[in-house]
Amino acid sequence: MSLLNRLALALLVSCFSFHLISVPSLAYSDEFHQCLTEMIPSELVYGQSSSNFTDVLASSIKNPKFFTNTTVRPVCIVTPTNPWHVQAAVFCGRWHGVRLRVRSGGHDYEGLSYRSCQPEVFGVVDLSNLRSISVNQGDSTAWVDSGATIGELYYHIAKNNSQVAFPAGECPSIGVGGHFSGGGIGMLMRKYGLSVDKIVDAKVVTANGELLDRAGMGEDLFWAIRGGGGGNFGIVLSWKIQLVRVPPQVAVFSIPKTLEEGAIELLTKWQYIGPSLPNDLTIRAKVQGQQAVFLAVYLGTCSSLVPMMDRLFPELNMTNADCRSMTWLESVALSYGSLAKTGTLEEVLLARGSSLSYYTKIKSDYVQRPIASCSWKNIFAWFKKDGAGYIMLEPHGGFMRTVSAAATPYPHRKGVLYVIQYITFWQGDGGKAPTSWLASFYDFMGSYVSQNPRQAYVNFRDLDIGQNTVGSENDVSSFESGQVWGERYFMGNYRRLAAVKAAVDPNDYFRNEQSIPPLRQTLE
Missing domain, CATH: 3.30.43.10 (Uridine Diphospho-n-acetylenolpyruvylglucosamine Reductase, domain 2)
Known part of the structure; x- marks a missing residue:
């Protein structure tokens, strides 16, 4: 042609x-x-x-x-x-x-x-x-294409300046486009917020083929693409991000505790202090088998972290021997758990490609009230059952409390203690026990987590909570069917997202089983 x-x-x-x-x-x-x-x-x-x-x-x-x-x-x-x-x-x-x-x-x-x-x-x-990354050291911004991975982004930022970073996820092989589109939680969110809180521009191809930047797309569409989920409003090609400062060295620790060592009491206490710690300190908790592992990154030195932990969380009994000092970039690789296996930052952060070894199923929840210690005893019992997986608990609080629920489509801000990611995995044809375990465990957890709606994180996509139906007359996804899952991901922001969809893609060209339907009433 x-x-x-x-x-x-x-x-x-x-x-x-x-x-x-x-x-x-x-x-x-x-x-x-x-x-x-x-x-x-x-x-x-x-x-x-x-x-x-x-x-x-x-x-x-x-x-x-x-x-x-x-x-x-x-x-x-x-x-x-x-x-x-x-x-x-x-x-x-x-x-x-x-x-x-x-x-x-x-x-x-x-x-x-x-x-x-x-x-x-x-x-x-x-x-x-489309995976280029261009860092502007003058104003501490960068343009990153959607086809880059988070690991590539971290690596290129740090190679320009090791004291500059960006708040995003822990897994290096996450794609930038999908991660940013859903919000982008990570180890820096208590200090600097989500990925979307630091996005200042973007370039998107709309449903009628126009290529628009922030000025061209307008603030409603710019709001929607920063957390409203991928594949909804167009194809975002690249993002302009505001970089953040990190110290030359950070401090990290990983402390496992068994039930005999007080894992239940420590998790109970962690729920209160994890979201209220100084913003420079993030402690995640991983529960698997009959133990809990406390994983921390502190934007400071071991010499200041150890006495801080002794004052704020003495029950963990953290010592100098538990603390390691390293660059922010090294802490990312360590948080992913792969640095010791491969030995180089490049192998961990820049690896791409598929991995078809393990089948997985993921679900999520948000916790707004601490779970009692007696209930944690019942929770741990689930990890003795056939098909068990693990859960990762990531604290909110800090910066997240300062942002309104309507500022971006990601609404899980003030009042959230932590998000739970449920993970089960298996090989071969052995998926019946793990998926049955996860479904039953998720049902069991219903009384301990957010309700009306039971909230979920769109980047931990879960078709079990609902799928769109399409109207036979107009071949457009139903707003009401989308509400079933949409208000769990976006709460009160779902309707506004659907209104933006109606304005930019009213015939629902970009759609999938959990894409935002157009709120067609806005066209009348």
């Missing part, structure tokens, strides 16, 4: 009203594929008949249960290397009635960025080739 024809098609598609470009139920995948190869270099487009389609599809899949012969797969994968390729994919998709899902190359707990739960013709835009 000539440049003139490309521009004509782009103008035609972008000028059509949303109502005229509704997506038919029967998509024309052959024409879609042909359109893509005419507008995008053919080596960046992989149809199902391509010899390496399967390898490209599997390149960032972390859970083999979404990579089976029964998985509904995309008809085509586009791997763009510049914004025009993404715009062209949207133009072709809208023109030929093929919806797009987008993945940034990291984690996806339910696989919704590359698979469908129902028979459907769709394409995938894989952003893993």
Whole structure:
């Protein structure tokens, strides 16, 4: 297709009203594929008949249960290397009635960025080739593409200046695009907030193919993409982030405690002090088997951390021998638990690719009232059962208390003590016991966690809490069906997200089983 024809098609598609470009139920995948190869270099487009389609599809899949012969797969994968390729994919998709899902190359707990739960013709835009990171030391900002990983971002920031960092997650292989889109909790959030609290600009391709920055998209859409979940409002290509200061050396410790060593009493106390510690100190707790492990990062020295712990949490009996001093970058690798295994920062932080060794299932909860010690005894009993996994408890408080629930779509701020991530895993066909254990344990925990609604974290995506239904008349996801899961992720922000969806994507072009439906009343 000539440049003139490309521009004509782009103008035609972008000028059509949303109502005229509704997506038919029967998509024309052959024409879609042909359109893509005419507008995008053919080596960046992989149809199902391509010899390496399967390898490209599997390149960032972390859970083999979404990579089976029964998985509904995309008809085509586009791997763009510049914004025009993404715009062209949207133009072709809208023109030929093929919806797009987008993945940034990291984690996806339910696989919704590359698979469908129902028979459907769709394409995938894989952003893993868009992964540049540009740091501006003058104003302590950086532009990072959605296809980069958190590990790559941390590494490149620190290589420019080891005393600069960014608040985001603990796992280096998380993709930037999905992580930022859901909020971005991590070890620095008590000091500096979520990832989205430090995003100052972004570039997004909308449902009609426009490429917009913050000024062009407006504040409503800019608000929505910073925590409203991935794959909802467009394809975010890159993010401008505000970097934060960290000291030359931080202090870390990892202290395991068995039941005989007082794990229950320590967890009970941790619930009170974890969210109220000085903002420079974050202590997570991991519960597995019959022990709890307390994992800390302190933006200071061991010489000041040890007496602080003796004063604020003496029951843990932390000593100088427990404390290690290292750079912030090294603490990230250590928090992930891999530095000792590989030996180099590069191997831990820059590793990419799929991992199909373990099947997993994840769920989440928020705790607003401390759980009593007698209840912790009952909780620990669950970790003796067949199929058990573990839970990770991450404290809020600090900076998180200073931000209103409506400031970003992530509403779990003031009043939250900590978030629970439930994880179970297995190999081969042995998933019945672990998934049954997790479902039963989650039900058991219902009386101890937030209620009305029972809150959940959108980046720990969980289809068990609800899925969209699509109206037969207008082929648009139902606002009411989305409410079932949407208010658990976003609480009072769900309606505003749906209103933004109606304004920027009223025909629900970008959608999945848990995407924000348009609040169509706003169009009347």
